[in-house]
Amino acid sequence: NAGVTQTPKFQVLKTGQSMTLQCAQDMNHNSMYWYRQDPGMGLRLIYYSASEGTTDKGEVPNGYNVSRLNKREFSLRLESAAPSQTSVYFCASRTQGRTGELFFGEGSRLTVL
Amino acid sequence: AQSVSQHNHHVILSEAASLELGCNYSYGGTVNLFWYVQYPGQHLQLLLKYFSGDPLVKGIKGFEAEFIKSKFSFNLRKPSVQWSDTAEYFCAVDGYNKLIFGAGTRLAVHP
Numbered sequence: 001n002a003g004v005t006q007t008p009k010f011q012v013l014k015t016g017q018s019m020t021l022q023c024a025q026d027m028n029h030n031s032m033y034w035y036r037q038d039p040g041m042g043l044r045l046i047y048y049s050a051s052e053g054t055t056d057k058g059e060v061p062n063g064y065n066v067s068r069l070n071k072r073e074f075s076l077r078l079e080s081a082a083p084s085q086t087s088v089y090f091c092a093s094r095t096q097g098r099t100g101e102l103f104f105g106e107g108s109r110l111t112v113l
Numbered sequence: 114a115q116s117v118s119q120h121n122h123h124v125i126l127s128e129a130a131s132l133e134l135g136c137n138y139s140y141g142g143t144v145n146l147f148w149y150v151q152y153p154g155q156h157l158q159l160l161l162k163y164f165s166g167d168p169l170v171k172g173i174k175g176f177e178a179e180f181i182k183s184k185f186s187f188n189l190r191k192p193s194v195q196w197s198d199t200a201e202y203f204c205a206v207d208g209y210n211k212l213i214f215g216a217g218t219r220l221a222v223h224p
Contacts, residue, residue, distance in 0.1 A: 031210065040122065042203055042216040043157070050210045058211060090156065099145050099164040102212060104156040 002026055006091050006105035013081045013112045021076040021108050023091030031094050032074035033058075033102065034066060036087040043090065049074055081112045115140040115208040117215035125221045126194055134189040134218050136204035145207040146187040148178055149214075152200045160202075163187065174198070194222050 004025045013019055025032065030051045035043040035058075045058030047066040055066050063085060065077045074093075078085055089108045094100035120135035138144065148160040161172025168180040178189045187204060199222045204215040 033212065035214075040216060042119075043214040045211055045213060048211050056211070059213065099162065099207075101159045101162065102147075102149075102157070104158075106156055 004091055004093055004103050004105035006089075006108050008108060009106065010109050011111070013078075013110065015082060015112060017081050017112075018077065018079050019081065019110075020078075021089055021091070021110075022073070023075065023105060024073045025091075025093040025103070026072065027093060027095075027103065028071070029093035029095050029103070030071070031100070032068065033092045034064075034074070034076045035090045035092065036060065036085075037090060037107075038087050046076065046089075078110075081110075083112045086110060086112045115206050115213050117204050117206050117213055119204055119215035119218050121218045122216065123219050123221070125223065127223050128196055129193050130222075132189070132191040132194045132198070132220070134202055134204075134220070136187045136189065136215060137185050138187065138204070138206040139185065140206055140208045142208060146178075146180060147205040147207070147212070148172065148176070148187075148189050149203045149205060150200050151203065151217075157203065160189070194220075196222050196224050198222050 007022045033048040034046040049055045049068040052071045091105040092102040116139045118137045145164040147162045149157040163170045163180045171177045201217045201219045203217045
């Protein structure tokens with residue numbers, strides 16, 4: 001039982017390049033989330049998907065797009081990477097409902113030069 | 114819009130000292146509150162959560178938190194910290210099915 005799996009774990013991009021972070025969960029969870037973690041700023045919500053077929057903006061959605069491909073997978077795309085997007089990205093999932101625990105992936109460290 | 118404020122960014126304690134980390138939130142509706150911990154090099158793990166009932170919530174590893182609705186607070190406490198509690202602690206509030214985190218408090222416990 002892998003839980004939440006993110007790929008890649010590390011990536012270096014040049015400004016203007018695009019890339020997609022992949023996330024998959026095998027816990028049959030309805031809700032999935034993408035966060036970025038920056039020193040002194042905690043985790044900030046980029047996008048979330050409350051259920052298959054829906055996506056909503058979080059606190060910092062600019063510069064990102066997401067796709068809820070199916071119940072298991074939720075990808076995050078940077079269309080034109082900027083240095084300000086250098087961060088550690090975490091995918092998370094939980095069962096539907098506001099009391100559920102979030103289960104996190106291991107994180108993806110992205111550097112934009 | 115919901116928001117979370119954690120008052121202390123860095124806390125340094127000696128082993129056996131008591132711990133209290135402050136958390137205040139802003140949200141107009143029924144609130145669900147969480148504390149997560151991130152040990153060095155690891156991802157976040159749930160310490161405890163509150164969604165209804167007894168406002169004093171007990172979590173793992175001897176941690177507890179008290180929900181005080183009138184103060185919009187959910188402070189984390191531990192009577193006696195250990196070196197292994199060295200980590201970053203995040204308070205979070207759930208509204209509209211999205212979980213918003215505070216900036217975190219980095220705790221260092223010295224032997």
